[in-house]
Amino acid sequence: MGVTAIFGAAVAAGDLRAVNAAFLAHLDELGPQYAISAAACRQAWRDSYADNAPVDFVADSLSRLYPAVGEAMAAFDSGRLDEATRLFGALRSHKDRFVAANATYFQVRAVLGQSLTEEADELFATLSDDASRELMSSYSPYADRMIVLQAASEARTLQFDAAQETLALLEGADGAVSDLVGISADQLRIELQAREKGTLGEVATYMDYSGERLTIADASMRLQSRQQKILDLLDQLIEDQQQQEQQQGGSGAPQQGQPQGDQSRSPDAPTDPADESRIREGQGEIGDLHAAPRANPGEMWGKMPPAERDRVLQSIRERYPSRYRQIVEQFYRSMAEQKE
8 A cells, every 4th residue: 555545635634623623513413313412512522522632522422422333432442342343343334424434443443452453454455445535534533543553554464665655644744643643653653664674673573473363363375475474584594694604714513522502611601792693503403493394384393293393492592592582483383383
């Protein structure tokens, strides 16, 4: 999704004051059956929302006006997010456009609240048409928040370039962006810019994603491609390290009489920080550790005898710095559990 994606011009049009003013006018058009509730909403605006919580006015008023909205909001507020997702999804076709627009926002939040980022990405894709953008910009105070939610969802599903493009939609709309949204957007920009490509940090990002999806039994093609990306990155990192050692004249094999590994160190001897910050050759064979799982890590792992699994895990512990070896180990275990 590029800069023409969701809510492209929504922020400027979705100014909070304009949306609240439109909703107050809308209350006068609802008809006699809503007269009492509409009057209560207007009074609440004057007494509380105008000065203290203008961003909550529309959603809270809709809960007062429509029992179905109140039921969905109650599920959302109490953490019943699966139920809230279903209820808000049904409300997206409501004839009141204020209901439809704000139900869309809370459905997205309910989906993301369950860490269903792939599902959120699919939901955002259904909102990319002009009618959906106009709906959010004109009838919801959350247009700017939807942009940040979309960018965060894209980043979490490893669509880093798309996330940066989505955040760019907020540029030049400072007057219509709340402080909270601005801070969240700035933090996400910093994290995206700090991402280092082709490093163990990138491997960790992919592994975190893969592990999260495995916990909700996602066997989608996208997950499989991310798992393959992990293996490809590890292959490249190991190959780069081997080439670097060869260029430096290190064969990686100890000479006769030379102690192997860390056997020459006393248990309390400090390690070289430089050694701990890069991939080092351990005593395990790279081919055994990495090439075999490349075809199907979970299946190969599941077929290994317990002693062989322990040997592979020990090789991982020796090969990687602490943060990354834990992630690698968790990745192989997670894929094995999915297969077994």
